[in-house]
Amino acid sequence: MSIGWSLVIPVKTLVAAKSRLAAATGRHRTAFAVAVAGDTVAAALACPPVARVIVVTSDPAAAGPLAALGADVVHDPDRGLNTALRTGAAEAVRVAPGDAVGALQADLPALRPAELAVALEAAGEFDQAFVPDALDIGTTFYGVRAGMPFKPRFGGESRAKHLAGGAKELCLPGIESVRRDVDTPDDLRAAIELGLGRHTAAVVAELWPPS
Numbered sequence: 001m002s003i004g005w006s007l008v009i010p011v012k013t014l015v016a017a018k019s020r021l022a023a024a025t026g027r028h029r030t031a032f033a034v035a036v037a038g039d040t041v042a043a044a045l046a047c048p049p050v051a052r053v054i055v056v057t058s059d060p061a062a063a064g065p066l067a068a069l070g071a072d073v074v075h076d077p078d079r080g081l082n083t084a085l086r087t088g089a090a091e092a093v094r095v096a097p098g099d100a101v102g103a104l105q106a107d108l109p110a111l112r113p114a115e116l117a118v119a120l121e122a123a124g125e126f127d128q129a130f131v132p133d134a135l136d137i138g139t140t141f142y143g144v145r146a147g148m149p150f151k152p153r154f155g156g157e158s159r160a161k162h163l164a165g166g167a168k169e170l171c172l173p174g175i176e177s178v179r180r181d182v183d184t185p186d187d188l189r190a191a192i193e194l195g196l197g198r199h200t201a202a203v204v205a206e207l208w209p210p211s
């Protein structure tokens with residue numbers, strides 16, 4: 001039987017978000033950050049093993065639209081990314097102690113529910129597991145089985161940190177959209193190739209109207 005998952009999605013304060021895309025997105029930068037998080041949340045909620053999505057943010061301008069999509073929102077204590085994730089995970093365990101708990105980055109605008117389901121099914125085979133990002137440097141997903149300690153090590157070269165922490169690296173075919181985080185203009189081009197979700201596609205159409 002497949003297991004249920006609570007997914008924690010961290011969204012940083014919008015004034016600081018997507019700084020590496022500031023030049024590319026201009027005055028649309030915060031709308032872009034909310035749209036990318038919106039597509040990530042919507043795809044996660046559409047993934048059958050996902051029982052709930054818990055967004056951790058201290059920014060009301062992100063919390064409102066993401067709650068409207070169906071996410072639960074937990075306030076970020078603003079002590080860094082891994083503290084935000086642990087805060088969300090504690091809420092997940094409180095509401096659903098029998099479910100697995102995962103952290104999913106908020107910058108996956110091409111995320112496909114079926115590909116996320118493949119990754120979650122594989123992750124459920126291990127006490128702790130992770131998905132490396134498209135560049136094999138960072139991490140897009142880290143998760144633990146119910147009852148296992150949740151020890152996210154995101155930030156910088158987090159693929160190596162998760163490996164060192166004993167998490168199983170999930171090297172799976174067919175999960176490109178789970179690995180496709182968007183931090184730079186090159187990342188955005190690659191995500192456009194995969195196919196953006198509707199929120200991000202709308203902002204990109206504002207940025208670069210079809211000629």
Ligand SMILES: Nc1nc2c(ncn2[C@@H]2O[C@H](COP(=O)(O)OP(=O)(O)OP(=O)(O)O)[C@@H](O)[C@H]2O)c(=O)[nH]1
Pocket residue numbers: 010011012013016017018019020021056057058076078079080081084105106107183
């Ligand atoms: N809640 C919360 N989320 C965070 C925090 N720091 C980073 N994040 C989130 O973690 C993910 C990766 O964040 P970063 O790559 O550091 O930031 P970014 O806004 O995506 O991009 P840059 O500004 O270019 O670094 C994104 O989903 C962020 O929203 C934090 O302190 N709190």
Ligand SMILES: C=C(OP(=O)(O)O)C(=O)O
Pocket residue numbers: 105107133137138139140153154155156157158159181183
């Ligand atoms: C924080 C991370 O991601 P990013 O590449 O978005 O900074 C990470 O991969 O651990």
